[in-house]
Amino acid sequence: MTWLQNNTDKVVDLLLSHLWLSALPIVLGFVIALPIGWYANRHRRIRGVLLSAAGVLYTVPSLAFFLILPSIIGTGFLSPANVVVALTIYAVAIMVRSATDAFASVSPAVLDAATATGFAAAGRAFRVELPLAGPVLVAGLRVVAVSTVSLVSVGALIGVNNLGSLFTEGYRTDNDAEILTGVIGIVILALVFDGLIVLVGRLLMPWATASRTTGTSLRGLARARR
């Protein structure tokens, strides 16, 4: 506690960087994965290929991913961009699978009914399919959020400052309070992101039942790695 009181400014700074480094991949991952998942759900053959590709990308270990990216996209070895790009790719990889499941969970009869009542293709996608796929999308996004917040800390090893820097510094200076502050900060941040996603989900979809979300998030957990 004393350590935290004496270093509040530093911890707040690191917390803010951690916030940005995780928020960016979570949001980007969601936005990129949504249309891919929608498309994959409609084209069986592409679906298999896309899902295998996502699986392969997610298999790449994080530290190795951060360090191989500079040779591929030409960033510096210690650039925060490596962390953001790698985590966005992981987020897309998890989210494409979730989004495909989410759109597949929408009953075809409902879609036919929407077409029959005069929805055009785009209107049907945004105003019928998207809201009905919502609960499963929320479940997937929760898995993405928790794993991203935790993975950002590995970025500290390549000199990208975030709460994970408290681990490397605490380890070097033999300071367990500093490391513990980082662990607790990251867990709290993960819970805040998770709570925020659940809250936004409830506000946008007041009809969705909680039980359904729990079921899919468990399956998501069983599937998600690292």
Add this chain to the structure above:
Amino acid sequence: MSVVSDTIDWFSDSTHWSGDDGVPHRLVQHLGYTSLTIAIAAAVAIPIGLWIGHTGRLRGLAVVSSGALRALPTLGVLTYASLYTGIGIKAAIFTLVLLAIPPLLAGAYAGLESVDRQTIDAARSIGMTEWQILTKVEVPLALPLIVGGFRSSTLQVVATATVAAYIPGPGGLGRYLIDGLALRDYPQVVAGSVVVIVLALVLDGIFVLLQRLALRNRPAPVRSTV
């Protein structure tokens, strides 16, 4: 790209293929940590997961604990543990086991959960003991998901064992990444990353085959005629 050609040079240098710092030795170390970890974690997680799945008791505990464990940042747990265990592989093994448990638990539990209740009731009604139901009905039917748990957890451990090289003591492939960064020897960093990524992909491929095998060897599904 000079880094790419330097990396190719690194691989063609025969000194990198022999001795304690050579790729074969580091690879064997890495696989050694991984197998030891999975063996310990499986000894803990599989019986508990099977018990929860078979009896249906403490389901909430399984879900919550795997969720909470996933939010824990690995680097934080690793550095914190190593302040108490000192230099050596104890902290690394402890952290890796902690990480390997949730996917194994989820796989075993979700696998048993996925078995059709009617099948279990049928087994019970023809006079099978609970032990026979577990070993002759539930486990064979749940095998693909149990193997899936091993797959997730192995890849998680391979990735995290790389990060574990941050603390001195454990060798493994992560040394190339951590030492290379410290020395600004980027060809070594990239070469090490390539080896780690290839290892992860190969292991994933092996597990895909095992999962297919598990799927093929399980009893044929009996269609309900209701």
